[in-house]
Amino acid sequence: MDPGSVPNVDPVTHGGTADHSLVDFSLGSNPERPPGLASIYESAFSTSRRYSLDDYSEFRVAAADYVGCNPAHVVPAAGVIEALRLALGVTVSPGDSVVIPKPCCGEYAREVRLQGGKPVHVRYDRIFEEVDPDEHTAVILSHPSNPVGTAYSTDQLRRFVEQCRRADTPLIVDESFLGFTRLPSTAGLDGVITLHSVTNVFGVPSLRAGSAAATGHLREALTRARCTWVLSLPAVEAATYCLKQHDFLEETRDRIQRERERMVDELDSFGYDVYPADSSLILFRTDDVDTVLHETRTRGFAVRDARYYNGLDSHVRINVRRPHENDALLDALAEAV
Numbered sequence: 001m002d003p004g005s006v007p008n009v010d011p012v013t014h015g016g017t018a019d020h021s022l023v024d025f026s027l028g029s030n031p032e033r034p035p036g037l038a039s040i041y042e043s044a045f046s047t048s049r050r051y052s053l054d055d056y057s058e059f060r061v062a063a064a065d066y067v068g069c070n071p072a073h074v075v076p077a078a079g080v081i082e083a084l085r086l087a088l089g090v091t092v093s094p095g096d097s098v099v100i101p102k103p104c105c106g107e108y109a110r111e112v113r114l115q116g117g118k119p120v121h122v123r124y125d126r127i128f129e130e131v132d133p134d135e136h137t138a139v140i141l142s143h144p145s146n147p148v149g150t151a152y153s154t155d156q157l158r159r160f161v162e163q164c165r166r167a168d169t170p171l172i173v174d175e176s177f178l179g180f181t182r183l184p185s186t187a188g189l190d191g192v193i194t195l196h197s198v199t200n201v202f203g204v205p206s207l208r209a210g211s212a213a214a215t216g217h218l219r220e221a222l223t224r225a226r227c228t229w230v231l232s233l234p235a236v237e238a239a240t241y242c243l244k245q246h247d248f249l250e251e252t253r254d255r256i257q258r259e260r261e262r263m264v265d266e267l268d269s270f271g272y273d274v275y276p277a278d279s280s281l282i283l284f285r286t287d288d289v290d291t292v293l294h295e296t297r298t299r300g301f302a303v304r305d306a307r308y309y310n311g312l313d314s315h316v317r318i319n320v321r322r323p324h325e326n327d328a329l330l331d332a333l334a335e336a337v
Contacts, residue, residue, distance in 0.1 A: 069188030096137035149281030
C-alpha cells in the first residue's frame with residue numbers, strides 16, 4: 001500500500017474488529033477489567049435520571065492520584081480525543097505550525113487541521129534532536145508511542161519539557177498507554193498539557209471518560225473552554241471506580257511486562273523486525289503484511305494493519321493480551337513468516 005494513497009483520517013485508528021468471533025489483538029485495550037465494575041455500571045443506572053455536578057470533584061481527585069498531580073490541575077474530558085481537541089483549541093490558531101510524531105494516529109493531524117493549523121510530521125524518535133520549539137506553536141508527543149509502543153527516556157523528556165517552557169511553546173503529551181508502565185507522568189509540569197483516559201488500561205473503550213492536566217494559564221484556558229457536563233454521572237462513577245483499583249493496575253502492569261518481553265523474544269526468533277516496546281503495544285515489520293493478516297484471521301485473531309499509519313508501509317501492530325491468547329497468536333505468527 002502506498003502511504004501517500006491513505007486518507008488523512010484513518011477510519012479505524014485504534015483498531016478493533018466488528019467480528020466478535022475473533023480474538024482482538026488489534027485493539028490497544030486491556031482484555032481484563034477491574035472486578036466489581038459491572039455492579040458499578042448497574043448501580044449507576046439510576047443516576048442517569050439527573051445531571052451531574054459540574055465540578056467532578058471525586059473524579060478529579062482519583063484522576064490526580066492516578067497520574068500524580070494536584071486535583072486542581074485536572075480538567076475532565078470525554079476521552080483523550082476530546083481532551084486533544086480542547087488542548088489544541090486553546091493553543092492553536094489558523095496558520096500555526098504544530099509538530100506531531102511520525103508515525104501516529106490520524107486524529108493528531110485531523111485535530112490540528114480543524115483549528116486551521118499546519119501539522120509538521122517528525123519521526124517520533126527524532127523530535128528531541130530535530131525540533132526547535134521556538135519555531136512552532138505547539139508540539140504533540142505520544143508517550144509511549146502509538147503505534148510503535150516505545151516510551152521516551154524520562155530525562156530526555158524532562159529536558160525537552162524545559163526547552164518548550166523556555167520557548168513558551170505548549171507541549172501536549174498523549175499518555176493513553178502510559179498506565180501500562182510504571183513510568184512517571186508529565187501531568188502537573190508547567191507548560192505541559194497531559195492527556196489521559198481510562199479506556200486502555202481498564203478495558204473500557206466505550207466509556208469515553210478522561211482528562212487533561214495542566215497548570216497556570218493553560219489550565220485556566222482549558223477550564224474556560226471545556227464543555228459543561230462533559231461527563232455523565234454513570235461515566236464518572238465507573239471511571240472513578242476504575243482509577244482507584246490499584247491492585248488491578250499493578251497486576252496488569254506485571255502481566256504486561258512479563259508477557260511483552262516474552263512475545264518480543266518470540267517474534268524476534270521468528271525473524272520479524274520488532275520495535276522496542278514499553279507498553280502493551282508491539283509493532284513489528286514483516287515482508288508480507290497481507291499473509292500475516294490472512295494467517296492470523298484464519299486462526300481466529302484480528303491484528304492491526306499498521307500500513308494505515310503515516311510512514312509505515314510493511315508493519316503490523318499487536319496488543320499484549322492474556323498468556324494463553326498470546327501463545328495462540330504467536331503460533332499463528334510463526335506460520336505466517
